[in-house]
Amino acid sequence: MKFIDREVPFVAAQTQFVKQQQLNLSYAEGDRHQLDVYLPNEGAGPFPTIIDIYGGGLYFGEKSSHKMEGALRLLERGFAVVSPNYSLSWQRRYPAQIFEIKAAIRYVRAHAKGLQLDPDNFFLMGESSGAQLAMMVAATDAVSEMQNDLGGNLTVDSRVNAVIASYGPYDFRLMRPQFETLGITPKFPETGAADSFEGMMFGKTKPANAKAAVAKANPANWLTPQMPPVLLYAGTADAVVPYIQSVNLASELVSVLGERKVEWHWLEGAHHGPADFLTPVVYDQKEAFLRRFETATE
Template sequence: MQRRAAYQTDHTSLMTARLHLLMALFCALGSLPGFAGDLPTTDIEYGNVDGLPLKLDLYLSQTKAQPLIVYVHGGAWRGGSKSHPPILALQQQGFAIASVDYRLSTEAPFPAQVHDIKAAIRFLRAQASVYGYDASRIGIIGTSAGGHLAALVGVTNESKELEGSVGGHLDQSSTVQCTVSLFGASNLQTILSQSTEQGLKMRVPALQLLLGGQPTEKPDLAKLASPVAHLDPKDPPLLLVHGDADPQMPPEQSVELAKGYAALKLSVQHVVIPGGKHGGPEFFDADRIGLMAGFFQAHLHKP
């Protein structure tokens, strides 16, 4: 009986120790970037259009109430995905990141893409208390076509014309507090006249899919899709980064948007990378990540 009692005591102690170990393991997992306990952080459905699910990925950390950065991928509006966002180094700079998929132009023409991104932002605000980031401090960043869409979202804060109703949560705001556009478009009415021969090979078919025709054939839609056409004194701070040797997206596109901001005395920073092409490691090296982190820290600070 004594041996049985001793065995039961030892067995209970062992089980208790194992339970404590498991609890410690789950706590440790909960502190890892991109892990939120038993909550999903990948392929989170933020909306559904005619049976097509719209999804995003979250990259979180142990620190709560972080500002949130929404990343919009490029791909000439007709390709690309939310996977492997190139800005993940910003997670180590004190930001939560949401990488968003949206309907490509092969699935739906403009303005579906903007409707989807704004829907994702409304969803992210509605879920802030669940995941722990600060929904009052949201910035947006995009590359190439994603840079264009990010800029368009930024300059159409509170615009009913481009809000849409995808995903619901219409009681939430899709407003962003600042914008970063990396080698993105800003004026679809001038982009072809500024393009190189290589650029035209990319942009002509891409615009055909996005607008359902060329800008000269769809002037009103091309204007609606152009960030420069929506500027007003309430637009949020903007950072533009573009290579001066970009063969695909004319550097003049960023120049136009920077000039439009400056004319309204809005906060804008236009950084030109000498010899920079269309993307590449120089856009995400330590200097550029530091530049973006500083910009977001300055404009997503707590009031």
């Protein structure tokens, strides 16, 4: 069955344990422009903050779904979590989602004091298609053509201290040939076609036939030395997004940022999705990385 033809039942994240929540805050007018804020149960704010970008091929997804549970595990380590909704590709064509996430970041920075968030310590975290969005938001922070005034709050910026990106697609033209190189049969046989999730991003166009748009969607093409530090994860058995996507991006990042600002972990035998990455070792790595790039505040 094709990715876009699946029935994807909504499974809510388990958030009952979070004592302080603010839900459905509008960061801009219109549908899909709300976000949720979750604070740690212990400690006093302002808290360093994870802006968590869910995956779903830009075709499925919801801010309160179980995809957020990975980020929620960082609450007990002292991080607040912000989960914004964004438009799906069949609602608004990519790259509208980049502008929406930047608007969400500006909103929470502008309202940080009331939300008990530390505006000097915002971090992006994304999985799957959310990883691609997170990388693009960070890489294009200072690029004029990748800005707009959605949601206002233009006196603050959308910068972040660092990014954690897990098993994301970054160079959409290479997904099928990379699977062939790895000897992995794609979970979705339409990979690389016009009706693949990646094809739907580009207006139901085969990525190989949308070279300019595909190039603009590749964060490697936007990297500058000012790019914030990045931690990458991928699983070697991923049959949705070939892990070589992350390997290649890591190489590009190191060439621009240097090794100190780039970290990566390829999990042997791990598959696509959160399940294989919800381990204490992974969360120790994530916290250590985030703390390295946390700005000391009084």
